[in-house]
Amino acid sequence: MGGAVRESLRELAKECSLPAALEAMGERWSFLILRGSFNGLHHFEEFQSELGIARNILANRLARLVDKDILVRRPCPEDRRKIEYRLTDKGYALLPTMVALRQWGERWETCVPASPVLVDARDRRPIAPVTVQAQDGRVLQKGDLVWALPEDVFDEPEMRAAE
């Protein structure tokens, strides 16, 4: 990933959408609330007691996640005190990010295989580590990656490995 496009680092950074992603998800509790959603939490009080987060902060974060279209806020018809928060497609799309972060924490921070594990529903085998891959599925490491400007990209319409 060395010195390919070296002097255009400035524009490189400007065009990167990492800051945009972080604006949506970079705040202190956002990822834990998201994890809660993935784990089946739907209501304010559930998040509150599960995460131990302050109520005002939780209200603020939920509102922001709704504002960013990561969650939808829906009053429950059968009990009109209750509000349901559910993941949107945009929220679900954060799954690879969240799993990657969790796997990293497992490998390098807690250093334990983690008791309840995500498994493939089909065969109950644990999921694979999340990796950066080439179009053909080869795992790419640090040395295999280069930044390229659009005109330098070899963009043969080939079968994509995913999506």
Added chain:
Amino acid sequence: MGGAVRESLRELAKECSLPAALEAMGERWSFLILRGSFNGLHHFEEFQSELGIARNILANRLARLVDKDILVRRPCPEDRRKIEYRLTDKGYALLPTMVALRQWGERWETCVPASPVLVDARDRRPIAPVTVQAQDGRVLQKGDLVWALPEDVFDEPEMRAAE
């Protein structure tokens, strides 16, 4: 990803290493500093002018990333004013997380293909989207995933897709 292990959600959350990962990387500038490192920045002044971060915050974040073994701090032998910050293996291991987050931002926030793109050095084709995969490489979506306790995991020693 529905109602499999439903009542053990509490312990489930406790054993999750996402909080641990967020303790290391969850602060405001950490991911952007990491991106800088991946992009070839090595010195204090480079990070400072590139990111526009306040100097005291940068000093604090660099120290913390070094403390967490994500970066190494090394005085330059040839110019003893300079200090080099370089990624450790642990830092490099955040690549999938960072790419996943960036791709999410690209797809759902900025909604543009992003000008300089990460390509496979071998064939200069853009990398594939980061996904959650089964051991055999099948892409797993929300419906395909289940939380399982270790005893319920079918753990046939099979070829891993990666790592």
Added chain:
DNA sequence: CAGCAATAGTTTCTGCTTGCAACTTACCTG
């Protein structure tokens, strides 16, 4: 060797964010 510039911070002060605890408002249940 004197003086200036570069590098990597530290300090100080100000303002926003976080967090706790108590309060509120709407709704349901007996």
Added chain:
DNA sequence: CAGGTAAGTTGCAAGCAGAAACTATTGCTG
């Protein structure tokens, strides 16, 4: 209608983020 639950809001104290100025080494130049 009394009491409890759900989803917030408000007020206040502490801590963290940010801008600007300052410092301490080290290197460069004449």
